[in-house]
Amino acid sequence: MLNHVLPPDTQAILLLCASFGQNRQLEPQPLTLSEYNFLADWLRENQMRPADLLETTAKQQLQEITDSKVSPNRLVALLERGAMLSLAVEKWTNQGLWVLGRSDTNYPKRLKQRLRHLAPAILYGVGNIELISTGGLAIVGSRDVDEEGLGYTQRVAQTCAAQEIQVISGGARGVDQAAMLGVLDAGGTALGVLADSLSKAAVNSKYRSNIREGRLLLVSSYDPDAGFNTGNAMGRNKYIYAFADYALVVSSSVGKGGTWAGAAEVLQRFKDIPVFVRMHPNVLEGNQQLYNLGAKSFPVEPWNDSLRELLATAASCVESVQTAEIKTTPQETAETLTHEPSESEIVNPHPQEVLYSPKDIYEAVLPFILNHLQQPIDAKSLAKSLNVRQSQLEDWLNRAVVEGKVRKTNKPVAYVINNSATQLSLL
Template structure:
């Protein structure tokens, strides 16, 4: 059974979503992503949230939003309650869930890395916990020969053997081949679709894997929406944001969604390392990506070699954020940064995560007492890391789980964990496998 939509998500859907209930459904003057971003920021500044726009006494609030969005336009959009109820029934019948940036279940990786540019709403089917597992993004062209289809399937199989989630876009060609290779080998897959989520969710081959938690499909676009080139381009950043490393198997030169997504990642976003295929037929597109900073895929043949691609660093200045740097401090544009104070875990969920500034591992500075020596930035960071890891380890956790919780690479997590073991703060146990806080520390 799909969870009920939160009041905030209902309001955001009314403002931004076409709510396609069938053929002939008319789409009003929806808020564009940039318009909704401005509205969300305005509501936050006046200490309100989207759900407040639906309250019976919202007239003053709607007038207060006039400088950002026309009041009459807001009223027309918010008046689509009956249509929303129709599409909710349709989605629930197909086990499609919906989360917004105002929900605690919204993928943290997207919120941390994309901040206000994260989609206001995500539609999905399957276990959304997979969206936090990172993994390898595999992308490529739709029209490729059988040799590259086999190549992509082999990559998916290796990801499954390594226990790494395969992240891709679900398009014909390379995307589907890599995803199929992973699923047929018992691996987990996150598919970020640009269109037709509803159709994909009802696919007979997908249903068991969706129900078993092996596959999750998401889209920032209405589940019934058809293909749109612009949408396909825009969803690429989500694929990279959900992964820990990426591989471009094939790409045209200076055109196409694969090219645009890889260039955006290399030149602007820099979330993860970008590899390109280094065997087989030559490719002008892949050669050009290498010149922009992409690295040749090392062609790992076993799990140990495959794991090494997640700890690699690039030699040029076009490099993904260095291990150990909190994700919350990466790629932040000061003009886009939110000003609301972080909420406590006891706060109302909608307020807690409504476009909030992502908490950093580094605590907010406070005035030091007189005659004390300021710790170095490295000492401050590790002190916060030490405290965060101790708080996480209420039950034994593996290094991969800790890395996911802290949004850092597994390699960086291992470095921190080894240091804490050497300090006598943690110990590594075998049954159940994982790290735990030393017993003596529990009473300090």
């Protein structure tokens, strides 16, 4: 799909947001997503498109921007990287990669509709672009899953292939890779949403033949040559869900790891994406806790020829009182988990499932806190954002600091996720 001539809007977005593999210590720094969103709002207010920034008059127009982070000088310097863009496009073309900017007509509408300002400004991809809007079942889970979990994942993937349901996953070792390879080996289609190394994955022997056959699409919102980064891995999770019609969490730990963080974020922020969890007595405690937070129990085997119908029915069912009363803010989660149920409330609507309640409320609310700490923020602002008492939040933050999951900065006092510590839980 990619050729040496990209649409003008896409050229401008790449110039503003792409790194082109350059040293991140060098100036100018490409725009972050939030910075690009600020610029996009400014363009709309001035009845302009990204392509208008390529005109000779743009330099003068940009002087009207007064924001200190997105300064006119920085924007002009980014837009002057035309030679770097040409070399990058030639390289991507030779690798068989294509690029979509958020203004492209082929950019997936469901990402814009569901994620809005969180939709990535750029998508890189390799493979059949028609699969990008097909939807399907997202299948995610732990990297270190047991044999029982792998077998279950493969059976779901094979069923998807037989019933022409696309599988969407992140390509990581464990559940994600088993789901993608399982559906491809059974003749189905897959969409892999990668957090790193798209260029390497494009030529990987596990995927190459499926890409040639048009049954596999790999996409990433990050530079195709970028290596693993904790923040990118966490940020990628919501894209997996947003591409899908439904999602299945096969296995998850409680309060830690990318699987938990991604599912918790979707349950909290994106109510229109049905999230299912595998439920039976031997599943990890994280599955039960995700169920308590609002996920649904995945339909039991056998699925015969009706998995799509079973998922649609389960997603539309009225939740039980027990599940419906679970809240998604840290304060409401804490109140729910400390509530002493009456005898009439201790009714398990899923008799084969073993309900789990965490002994430590902190472990249940920590993922919500960490999701808001990608950038430094003070306790008062964070408490307001999460709708929780500041004194309670500070207790949780102080514990997270002691555990090394969060760093506390001074002058001004703020809190930010400790990526070096959380990276181990994502591997």
